[in-house]
Amino acid sequence: MDTSRWAAAPAPTASLRRRGAVLERAILDAALEQLGTVGWNGLTMEGVAAGAQTGKAAVYRRWPSKEDLVADALQAALPRLEGAPDLGAVREDLLALCRQARAAMFSLPGSALRAVIHECDQSQAGRFHGVIFDGVVEPTIKLLREVITRGIGRGEVRPDAANGYVFDAIPAMMMYRSKMCGSEWSDRDLEEMIDLLMLPLLRPEGA
Amino acid sequence: MDTSRWAAAPAPTASLRRRGAVLERAILDAALEQLGTVGWNGLTMEGVAAGAQTGKAAVYRRWPSKEDLVADALQAALPRLEGAPDLGAVREDLLALCRQARAAMFSLPGSALRAVIHECDQSQAGRFHGVIFDGVVEPTIKLLREVITRGIGRGEVRPDAANGYVFDAIPAMMMYRSKMCGSEWSDRDLEEMIDLLMLPLLRPEGA
Numbered sequence: 001m002d003t004s005r006w007a008a009a010p011a012p013t014a015s016l017r018r019r020g021a022v023l024e025r026a027i028l029d030a031a032l033e034q035l036g037t038v039g040w041n042g043l044t045m046e047g048v049a050a051g052a053q054t055g056k057a058a059v060y061r062r063w064p065s066k067e068d069l070v071a072d073a074l075q076a077a078l079p080r081l082e083g084a085p086d087l088g089a090v091r092e093d094l095l096a097l098c099r100q101a102r103a104a105m106f107s108l109p110g111s112a113l114r115a116v117i118h119e120c121d122q123s124q125a126g127r128f129h130g131v132i133f134d135g136v137v138e139p140t141i142k143l144l145r146e147v148i149t150r151g152i153g154r155g156e157v158r159p160d161a162a163n164g165y166v167f168d169a170i171p172a173m174m175m176y177r178s179k180m181c182g183s184e185w186s187d188r189d190l191e192e193m194i195d196l197l198m199l200p201l202l203r204p205e206g207a
Numbered sequence: 208m209d210t211s212r213w214a215a216a217p218a219p220t221a222s223l224r225r226r227g228a229v230l231e232r233a234i235l236d237a238a239l240e241q242l243g244t245v246g247w248n249g250l251t252m253e254g255v256a257a258g259a260q261t262g263k264a265a266v267y268r269r270w271p272s273k274e275d276l277v278a279d280a281l282q283a284a285l286p287r288l289e290g291a292p293d294l295g296a297v298r299e300d301l302l303a304l305c306r307q308a309r310a311a312m313f314s315l316p317g318s319a320l321r322a323v324i325h326e327c328d329q330s331q332a333g334r335f336h337g338v339i340f341d342g343v344v345e346p347t348i349k350l351l352r353e354v355i356t357r358g359i360g361r362g363e364v365r366p367d368a369a370n371g372y373v374f375d376a377i378p379a380m381m382m383y384r385s386k387m388c389g390s391e392w393s394d395r396d397l398e399e400m401i402d403l404l405m406l407p408l409l410r411p412e413g414a
Contacts, residue, residue, distance in 0.1 A: 122325050122332075133387060158407070165404040168383060173372065176379035180340060197372040200365070201404070206413045 026052040027059055031073040035112055040119040043070065067124045070116060071131050077109035078135040084143040090151035094198055097147060098170060098190045101140045105174075106184070110136070137171045144170060151202065158204040166201060173197065233259040234266055238280040242319050247326040250277065274331045277323060278338050284316035285342040291350040297358035301405055304354060305377060305397045308347045312381075313391070317343070344378045351377060358409065365411040373408060380404065 030051030034043040045066060049056045063069035081104065085096035104110050117128045144167050151157030173193055177183040237258030241250040252273060256263045270276035288311065292303035311317050324335045351374050358364035380400055384390040 118329050120329075122327075122329075125329075129386070137387070160403075161407070163403050165380065165400055168380065169376065169404065172379040172383035173375065176375060176382060179336070180344070193372055196367075196370050197376065197408070200368070201408045203412075205410075 023052070023054060023058060024062065027054065027062070027069070028073040028076055031069050032077060032109075032112070035070065035073070035116070040070065040116045045069070067120070067127045071127050074109050074113045074116070074128070075131045075135050078113070078131075079104050079107050079109070081136075081139045081143060084146035084150075086150070090147060090154075090156045090202065091194055091199060093147040093150070094144075094170075094194050095190055097140065097143055098174070098185075098194070099187070100143075101136060101171075101174065102185045102190070104136045105132075105178075140171060141167050148202065155204065157202045161202050169197065169201065230259070230261060230265060231269065234261065234269070234276070235280040235283055238276050239284060239316075239319070242277065242280070242323070247277065247323045252276070274327070274334045278334050281316050281320045281323070281335070282338045282342050285320070285338075286311050286314050286316070288343075288346045288350060291353035291357075293357070297354060297361075297363045297409065298401055298406060300354040300357070301351075301377075301401050302397055304347065304350055305381070305392070305401070306394070307350075308343060308378075308381065309392045309397070311343045312339075312385075347378060348374050355409065362411065364409045368409050376404065376408065 027048060030048045031043070033051055034047050038047070043066065045059050045063075046056055048069065049059045052059070059069065063072065081100050085093045085100075087093050087096060105114070113128060113131060117125050120128065145162070148157055148162055148166065152159050152162065170193070174185060177189075178185070183189060234255060237255045238250070240258055241254050245254070250273065252266050252270075253263055255276065256266045259266070266276065270279065288304075288307050292300045292307075294300050294303060312321070320335060320338060324332050327335065352369070355364055355369055355373065359366050359369060377400070381392060384396075385392070390396060
């Protein structure tokens with residue numbers, strides 16, 4: 001996996017003592033680079049420190065463990081979701097939102113995240129599931145909430161649809177089919193989910 | 208975990224050469240017993256053979272690997288779902304079905320299965336996710352299908368609700384909230400899911 005384009009800036013010369021955010025950025029980039037070359041199993045704190053042209057202590061001071069470091073590096077690299085789509089109809093808004101969530105999960109960092117979950121111990125996997133939740137699922141639900149609330153305002157969505165089970169339906173279904181069927185959620189799969197599951201769930205009675 | 212009550216029959220005397228199903232039953236019981244005492248990590252094919260009062264060869268002949276043996280043992284021990292509930296209304300039928308699925312996942316073998324998934328390598332975990340799918344999820348979906356079809360016949364459910372996204376909604380939501388929130392699906396949680404997600408999804412338009 002080529003992660004060279006993740007690096008934000010070239011490594012500074014050894015004589016420059018970096019501080020704060022610049023050093024942290026270099027360490028996180030080195031972690032992503034190591035993930036891309038040697039993977040979770042091959043990644044070491046020493047290797048990351050060397051890659052960031054700093055000492056081990058600078059790494060451990062900020063990230064006590066390998067999973068803390070890699071979790072932060074991936075969280076920072078995940079694509080940010082754009083704002084809630086507003087295309088004039090809830091069907092189109094939901095589709096646009098699902099495409100964004102899919103893009104995040106199948107982005108380079110999203111794929112790296114899923115690879116790490118596959119490689120690490122079960123005791124560490126929870127940390128990385130947390131990165132998926134904080135970095136993709138929770139932002140998606142927040143935007144779903146906005147789209148659905150706007151739909152209620154437009155009379156496209158029944159007023160009692162603004163509840164946690166409705167908001168969770170899309171992330172739940174996307175994760176389920178991803179895990180159980182290896183689904184990669186094509187545009188057609190997303191449309192089917194919206195048309196067969198979400199629209200019937202959201203439309204007002206008698207619509 | 209006390210798995211002594213899983214044993215179907217007492218171990219026969221050493222002089223009796225057992226064959227076929229009886230020997231297999233003894234081996235599977237010994238595997239469950241080992242899981243209960245030393246867990247996935249401590250379980251060995253030799254230990255299982257000794258517990259079944261047989262030789263290693265008899266075990267390996269039928270189960271080439273540790274995960275094949277433990278997967279079969281747990282699959283066989285999982286409670287069977289009863290038939291599709293028929294309580295006169297789709298809400299009650301769905302609730303009864305969800306309680307059965309919950310009982311299977313939180314049964315002794317279901318909990319052992321989830322513990323094994325937690326302890327084993329990621330390369331082995333897929334095998335055990337398969338046991339959950341084959342042993343609990345797929346039978347549940349089959350019964351959901353019957354309940355929903357009966358509801359369509361009674362006019363309680365819209366005719367176009369008989370599709371894969373609707374059938375998957377319950378397993379997807381139960382697995383999602385179990386994983387993301389550690390939900391143990393109380394009766395109240397099940398009722399909320401049925402009332403807030405399933406009934407609006409299933410009811411005919413204008414109902």
